[in-house]
Amino acid sequence: MLIFRVLAAVASLAWVWLALARGMFWRTDVRLPRGRPPHHETRGRGPQDETRGRGPRDETRGGTPPDETPQTAPPEREPQRWPTVAIVVPARDEAAVLPDSLSTLVRQEYPGPVRVILVDDNSTDGTRTLVASRWPAVTIVDPGEPPPGWAGKLWALTAGVAEAGEVDYLLLTDADIAHRPDSLASLVRAAEEHRLDLVSQMARLRVSSPWERLVVPAFVYFFALLYPFRWSNRPGTRTAAAAGGCSLVRRSALERGGGLAEIRGAVIDDVALARVLKGSGARTFLGLADRVDSIRPYPDLGTLWRMVSRSAYAQLRHSLALLAGTVVGLALIFLVPLMSIVVGAATGDVPTLVLGAATWLLMAGTYTPMLRYYGQPWPAALAMPFTATLYLAMTVDSAVQHYRGRGAAWKGRTYTAG
Structure with missing residues (x-):
């Protein structure tokens, strides 16, 4: 099962890149700015360098996340004239x-x-x-x-x-x-x-x-x-x-x-x-x-499904090429790790099993801060492959509705462009 070992390795490398080089997207400490200007310390740096040279909670600036210990924030200055x-x-x-x-x-x-x-x-x-x-x-x-x-x-x-x-x-x-x-x-x-x-x-x-x-x-x-x-x-x-x-x-x-x-x-x-x-x-x-x-x-799932699907295809600029790339990408990074675990365990392919498990845990680790922001237990992060499958189906459904002429529907109005 060399193909699964290769796919597992590609998915693992993709998650390492996402975790380190995608703007630290998974962190939940970007809050309303206070103290130093929000752009002061990041200008000219790469996304992976944004936390270098400061404490782990220095970027909360305007509200301590529920999962972090409160700290003393810089004093807020009042405007000389409160704007209209x-x-x-x-x-x-x-x-x-x-x-x-x-x-x-x-x-x-x-x-x-x-x-x-x-x-x-x-x-x-x-x-x-x-x-x-x-x-x-x-x-x-x-x-x-x-x-x-x-x-x-x-x-x-x-x-x-x-x-x-x-x-x-x-x-x-x-x-x-x-x-x-x-x-x-x-x-x-x-x-x-x-x-x-x-x-x-x-x-x-x-x-x-x-x-x-x-x-x-x-x-x-x-x-x-x-x-x-x-x-x-x-x-x-x-x-x-x-x-x-x-x-x-x-x-x-x-x-x-x-x-x-x-x-x-x-x-x-x-x-x-x-x-x-x-x-x-x-x-x-x-x-x-x-x-x-x-x-x-x-x-219920129906109301959430409509909330996501009404704009998902618009997010892809109504492009079939982007839709195909999104489906392949979501499958690779969210589904392949779990499939690698199953295939590795079934065939005794230890490298594939280990790669899949390590990638699944890394995936769950990046999702845990968002779950904690919403007050949810961290083990729920292990369900991310299932949740991602739902979002993949919602995205495909959004494209289907668009080509049926229903587009982005909201309270009796339908939009087919934008």
């Missing part, structure tokens, strides 16, 4: 979650001028009536149906940005995102102190149901694998990413990048926005959240 902020919330049939999310935005402990704008994107579930009756201070905007070529969320955000007027910052946040009382102040403080034009946080998703516990941490893990946060946060690199659920954008930087019209048809709007802003010279930051949580439930 408009919080823009696009909402399409979100009456079920707004009581637990919008309420956290109207109660933000922000020392400067701030207003909340909810864009009612043609809801049919009483979203407008609910907001008007419970939060009279919230401005409600009706954007109308999006014109051809516009994604619904981006059309709604455009209407909210227009309503905001001349403010210093825009907080673009989804209707299912709940913010701690100091969330906005922390975002603005980071942007001002570090001269950032985009400060984005990957909201902590729900992990209540069994399927959420299996799929959700892997979703963030795979996102970080595609877009290593450290690479995205470094000026001058091609990697650019953001999390649409929580993105604080400097208004002047958004205008300099051409506004939301530049990405009007994007399905993965957060990554597209980060690319446009970074391409125009903006300084961006993406990290895991400590003060921002998603409250949207995904109680």
Whole structure:
């Protein structure tokens, strides 16, 4: 079984490269920056050198991960003048979650001028009536149906940005995102102190149901694998990413990048926005959240499947070649190690067995920090081959739906491009 021994060796080398040279994507200590500027110590270094010459927890800067010992953080400086902020919330049939999310935005402990704008994107579930009756201070905007070529969320955000007027910052946040009382102040403080034009946080998703516990941490893990946060946060690199659920954008930087019209048809709007802003010279930051949580439930595999598959093929730019490469790559790095163990044990091929086991453990080791961030037990990392198989099937299904004309479907709208 020489072929399996070769495949096992290739998979093992691939994982060594991923663990050491892919921007330390598996670490969970990229948090909201504080103290030294987030780019100061990494400029000019390779991804494998980012931790050289400092302590193992020096990069937390803005929230100690649950799995690490707290340490004394540098004091935060208050802005001399707290900038004006408009919080823009696009909402399409979100009456079920707004009581637990919008309420956290109207109660933000922000020392400067701030207003909340909810864009009612043609809801049919009483979203407008609910907001008007419970939060009279919230401005409600009706954007109308999006014109051809516009994604619904981006059309709604455009209407909210227009309503905001001349403010210093825009907080673009989804209707299912709940913010701690100091969330906005922390975002603005980071942007001002570090001269950032985009400060984005990957909201902590729900992990209540069994399927959420299996799929959700892997979703963030795979996102970080595609877009290593450290690479995205470094000026001058091609990697650019953001999390649409929580993105604080400097208004002047958004205008300099051409506004939301530049990405009007994007399905993965957060990554597209980060690319446009970074391409125009903006300084961006993406990290895991400590003060921002998603409250949207995904109680079963079907809802999670739709969440992933609606944008997976768009992530591959609707390319069959990229789809084929992704399927082969996922199979090689996630499935071959486990298959090598089975084949090695069945045939008595010790080298194949050892290579497969060592690679499986390395794979699980890179996943463990994300599981700990989500409060899940580390043995769950051993199920990564199974979880990766699910994601492979979701990606293939995303392509199938695209070619059936269903594209990226969301609440009655379907997008076939972007």
